[in-house]
Amino acid sequence: MTLHFSRQGEDEIVGYRVKEASPMAERIYQIWIEAPHVARNARAGQFLVIRIDEKGERIPLTISAVKGDLVRVIFMAVGKTTYQLATLVAGDEIRDVAGPLGKPSEIGHFGHCVIVGGGAGIACCPIIARAAKAAGNRVTGIIGARSAGFLILEEEMGETCDELFVATDDGTKGHHGFAADVLKQVIGKERPDRVWIIGPAIMMKVTSEVTRAAGIPTLVSLNPIMVDGTGMCGSCRVVVGGETRFACVDGPEFDAHKVDFDTLMARQKTYLEEEKLALERFSSHRCGCGGRDHHG
């Protein structure tokens, strides 16, 4: 007897369905993905890795909310993969979703927690804010963006936090200036017991100087380039307290005052040329084929 069998057994997962997809702000999108294995076990501070299709790259995105079997990710379109992700609509399938990955945020009863989000980094804030709140903390939120058009999750953060501040670089909404300025004011009024700062590397570097001077325990969520996200390749290595750590398994959250941000920022630039090429190739094909079907 010769047996023929399919590539995929009955219980096996072939793809993960997009349940909802919508733009949130300029170049920022949210999608809800059906991924029970991630949703059931996800905790604040963890991330997932997606690969959109057979030819796709594995990219890490923070888990920003969970509802039943669904997980939400919020992302800024910056390159090929995130632009392609932005074209997905409800009903589409993502080939691979792995997670939850990374260590969850350490949340305890600290007293006063401040959560600072910058740009797409705000995506990570509500889930941490909710966890901190549930642990009995007083929670202050500070969210900042380049301009009002880039601001996200104001309502959601407003509902969760005891107090929420908004800052924009150009003054189109809230405080005119950086989130770091607002953080200084908050510290002046009521000294926090714990601070989270999540955003672009340069924003985390600058903002964590504010709490260093005041000696306040501060965490940042690092975003180096990753491949597997499971501790197997070392692409995500960062320098913390003079030691090499793997952000995907030892982090992504680390003590802000020990992080070598300059090395992080330098390593993020490893593939600048290739990223540019991939994006150009993708955007010259706006027909929805993902720049692929016409190529060999």
Added chain:
Amino acid sequence: MGERPADERVRDFSEVDTGLSAEEAVTEAQRCLQCKKPSCVKGCPVEIDIPAFIARIAEGDFAGAAQVIKENNLLPAICGRVCPQEVQCEGQCILGLKEVPVRIGELERFVADHERKTGSRLPPKAEPTGKKVAVVGSGPAGLTAAAELARLGHSVVLFESLHEPGGVLMYGIPGFRLPKEVVRAEIDQLRGMGVTILTNHLVGTSVPVSELLSYDAVFLGCGAGLPHFMGIPGENLNGVYSANEFLTRVNLMHADRFPEFDTPVRHAGRVVVVGGGNVAMDAARVARRLGARTTLVYRRRKEDLPARRAEIARAEEEGVTFIFCASPVRILGEQCVTGVECERMEMCATDASGRPEPVPVEGSRFVIDADMCIQAIGQGPNPLLVRMLPGIRTGRRGNVIVDEEGRTDLGKVFAAGDIATGAATVILAMGGAKRAARAIDRMLRNS
């Protein structure tokens, strides 16, 4: 056995070794003495009845030969290609005493390739036992344990954190030694045997430990995937890779075909690979195929290289330059790698293992110009899940401590392969997994 010429094969990722023709296979099989007490079998950790399958080949019954092999090994096309036969089956073949041993690996590969082209048949399965076993990791250890347990009638779920099963077979060993469609086809047989393969599941997080321990038995085949770095200055410059990252980008993510595939790898004119094992050879040969002038730096002598002889010869033929008795002390560059500073080593007094110990030579530093440095100095057992298992005993290097049959200190948890032995070989992982699967079977039947 055919081998494609070096100047041709170094331009692509197709298989180097072209295998035996049917006539060659039959002729080779006829060399076997059909020993009554075959010593070759002692060298095969999965106990293939070697003379029996070779006899079928000699008779031209290739399908029959495949059936014999599959009674003990569901991954023959893989083993035939990557087993270090010279120290396993062929190393024990009686003919090797006087002349060349029977090319058992090539014959096994021939039979498996022949079967793949003509239609696979699966080994028979025992009656369902109603017991559920979780297998963690889909490298050779996990695949073997899953196949054996499924054959014995247990219901098996195989968890893999990556998007594609296979472990090192998929992400580490390059396609020119082990074509990925060969690996996929052999893994497909497990699906045919009813094994559920859940990719994208990292056990420990996607599957919490409490859920894992709710299975009737657990097999750990998490491998040794933790890359080691040398710990020298300049290691975080752009262009410094672990061999795992470099090979994963190319083998699993197809960075060699960027931008058709989205994952990039840096393009380097000059690459320095550090190390001397199979992993270093693979990294160097992949770098050559990406068009780089490639230098391999090893701290001991040529005769000390731990890689397989055949692969060292092939790397040389493909234009890899070797520098022996040298070791990097610093990687140079501002933001990107511009060179690797090395120092000469002298072979002095022997170390505990009896090998001469390399000792740095004062004032012997020299620089190799390079824009990429790949570190292939070893991998440690994957600590992620093991750290989460309360009470499991581990050795100094983080390997899980097991008995002869793969039993850990946690009652129903077994382990084999690189997670238990530290980085070793495909066939040792498979042999260990098979013993563990049988022990699991006995445990489940007695409970």
